[in-house]
Amino acid sequence: MKIDIRSLVMTLTAPLLALVFAVLVTSIILFAAGDPVWTVWSTIFSEPRPRNIVNIINSSSVLYLSALAAAVGFRMGLFNIGVDGQYRLAAFVAAYVAGQAWLPGALNVLLAVVTAMLVGAMWAGIAGILRVTRGVSEVISTIMLNAIATALVAYLLRQVAMPGSNNITTTPIPESSRVPGIPLVPDAHNEVYGFVLLALLAGFFYWALLNRTRFGFDLRATGMSESAAVASGINVKRMVVYSMLISGAIAGLVGMPLLFGDSYSYGVTFQPGLGFAGIAVALLGRNHPIGIAIGALLFAFLNEQSNALQLQAGVSDEIVKIIQGVIVLSVVIAYEVVRRANNAAEQRKVAQQLAQARADAAEEVV
Incomplete structure (x- = not known):
């Protein structure tokens, strides 16, 4: 079975882009509220203890x-x-x-x-x-x-x-x-x-x-x-x-x-x-x-x-609800963008194949 590397990479990229976008949006909200942005992220992404795991x-x-x-x-x-x-x-x-x-x-x-x-x-x-x-x-x-x-x-x-x-x-x-x-x-x-x-x-x-x-x-x-x-x-x-x-x-x-x-x-x-x-x-x-x-x-x-x-x-732990909400919305948007990009790539690929087939047919006629 042949794997479409480009399609796979784009599909895997979508959730990563959504997560990055969620972090960016939440950081803007924290900054606007006057909260310590770096401290919040360093706390959330710190290594959890065994009981936390x-x-x-x-x-x-x-x-x-x-x-x-x-x-x-x-x-x-x-x-x-x-x-x-x-x-x-x-x-x-x-x-x-x-x-x-x-x-x-x-x-x-x-x-x-x-x-x-x-x-x-x-x-x-x-x-x-x-x-x-x-x-x-x-x-x-x-x-x-x-x-x-x-x-x-x-x-x-x-x-x-x-x-x-x-x-x-x-x-x-x-x-x-x-x-x-x-x-x-x-x-x-x-x-x-x-x-x-x-x-x-x-x-x-x-x-x-x-x-x-x-x-x-x-x-x-x-x-x-x-x-x-x-x-x-x-x-x-x-x-x-x-x-x-x-x-x-x-x-x-x-x-x-x-x-x-x-x-x-x-x-x-x-x-x-x-x-x-x-x-x-x-x-x-x-x-x-x-x-x-x-x-x-x-x-x-x-x-x-x-x-x-x-x-x-x-900072209130309610900020996590904002992060989760933005992640969900971002993922929905990211996958839709990826879907449209894949469809456009498929259409270009088919168009190129058709153009090549017509060119080959024209050469055979000549």
């Missing part, structure tokens, strides 16, 4: 699952903004089920994980059904479902919370059902979530589903052109529902590393906002499993390194 890996695994859930919808041409509500509701139900310890040890973990996937799929499936039966945009329905899920979880949490406790949480998961960490990083006092392996498995499933199955082909074909998919005999309505179910099932896994590796219960302090961060990571990774992994690591790195900004640079 563990935190980056743990955070990226959660972001990776969230991005995969969003990416399934993107490949289908759907915009599932409801990942946040889906993972919250799924994590709450899974925490309640695991806390009841109806099954022993690993079986209890398996039951909770399957329950989380079913709940996430069910909640996302509502938006899919509304889309195919009533023509309701999944953007509107998932935004509304996010609000409903937040209110529903708050209500149910009050009903099942342990009495006499200042912290409103579900019943803690028993010791026998907690997933042990992995001592992956030397000299770190904390451990990598055991459910990092779940994120890797989900990434392989996503890749295999899209690239090694008929369903994945139909999904990608429908996402590229719905009219062409209908003409080829694909049941688009069924694909919409199935895609939302799969997206929701993966969204249900987002809270599992945190639940079984850190908090061991669901409470009011359970980490919010993971669904919206996953959308940004999916866009950054171009919906490719490896690209999403790199994007998740980048976002996790920026989040972790921003913790020291307030102390060392006197």
Whole structure:
């Protein structure tokens, strides 16, 4: 197989240019605000300590699952903004089920994980059904479902919370059902979530589903052109529902590393906002499993390194959100520029080949 070096170099250049542009824009903002630009960047890009490396890996695994859930919808041409509500509701139900310890040890973990996937799929499936039966945009329905899920979880949490406790949480998961960490990083006092392996498995499933199955082909074909998919005999309505179910099932896994590796219960302090961060990571990774992994690591790195900004640079860690936002926008623009440049190069190449073929034909006639 012949590799187009020029096209490969341009594709790899796009994210690098986006990162450089994001640093430039953020530096201008910092300078305009009177903040120490060099101190901010030296703090963010300093070498992380072992415990920080563990935190980056743990955070990226959660972001990776969230991005995969969003990416399934993107490949289908759907915009599932409801990942946040889906993972919250799924994590709450899974925490309640695991806390009841109806099954022993690993079986209890398996039951909770399957329950989380079913709940996430069910909640996302509502938006899919509304889309195919009533023509309701999944953007509107998932935004509304996010609000409903937040209110529903708050209500149910009050009903099942342990009495006499200042912290409103579900019943803690028993010791026998907690997933042990992995001592992956030397000299770190904390451990990598055991459910990092779940994120890797989900990434392989996503890749295999899209690239090694008929369903994945139909999904990608429908996402590229719905009219062409209908003409080829694909049941688009069924694909919409199935895609939302799969997206929701993966969204249900987002809270599992945190639940079984850190908090061991669901409470009011359970980490919010993971669904919206996953959308940004999916866009950054171009919906490719490896690209999403790199994007998740980048976002996790920026989040972790921003913790020291307030102390060392006197700057709010919210500046990282600006960096992340500019990176996503820059990547979208950079890839579009690269796409147009590649198309122009291909057109010039074809024009040169046609001109050469005509010249050769003219010489033969003479």
